[in-house]
Amino acid sequence: MSEPLLVFRRARAADLPQIIALLADDSLGATREDPSSPPNPRYTAAFAAIEQDSNQFFAVVEQDSHVVGCLQLSFIPGLSRLGQWRGQIESVRIASSCRGQGLGRTMFEWAIEQCRIQGCGLVQLTTDRARPDARRFYESLGFKASHDGMKLSL
Template identity: 50%
Template structure:
C-alpha cells in the first residue's frame, strides 16, 4: 500500500466518490450519480467548514476509497470533542485489500490529533459485514440510533 495516499478530496474527485456511494443496494436507492449538482453544492459547504474532512484514498491518481470525518466540539462528557466517521466506501476492486482499515485508522489518528476524546460512527442496520469490520477495529455497538427524514 505504499502507493496509496489519503488526502483531502478535490472537486474533480466528486464523480468517483458519488460512484462509490452508489455502489451497493442502499446507495443505489439514495444516490444520483447522473446529477452531480447537489454533490458539488455539498462539497462547497464541506470545504468551507474546518471541522469537515472529506477524504479520499488515491492510488496512482485513481480514487479508490473515501470517508468523511466530522469534528464536533461539545459540552457533554466534561466538554469533550468527538468525531463522527461517515460515508466510508472502498472501490469494489479494492475490497478485502486492507484499504478500509487504513481509512479508519487515518480517521482515528486524525481524531486524536484534533483532541477528540471519542470517535463514533453509524452504519445502517442491514450492513452486518460492515458491523463486523468496525468491531474488529475496536468499535462497540453501544447505542441505538434514530433518524427522521426532513
C-alpha cells in the same frame, strides 16, 4: 513485491464524480445516490459547504493516482463529557475492485489518527442495519454498539 502506495488527502471538487460513484457502488447506495454526469447540483452545494467548514474533512484515498476510497470526518465540539470533542466518521466507501484487501482497516486507522490529532476523545459512527458485514468490521476495530442511533427523514 511492495504494498501499493496509498495517498490520503482532502477531496477536491474535481473528485466529486468519483466520490459519487463510490457512494452509489453498493446495494443501498444504488437506491439513494445519483451518479449521473454532470453531478446533481445538490452534491456540488454539499461539497462546497463541507469545504467551507473547518470541522469537516472529506477525504479520498488514491492508489496509483485513482480514487479508491472515501470517508467524511466531522469534528464535533460538545459540552458533555467535560467539553469533549467527538470525531464522526461517515460516508465510508471503498471501490468494489479494492474490497477485501485491507484498505478499509488502513482508512480507519488513518481517520482515527486524524481524530486524535484534532483532540477528539471519542470516535463514533453509524452503520445501516442492512450492512452486517460492516458492523462486524467496525467491531473488529474496537467500536462498540453502546448506543442506539435514531434518524428522522425530512
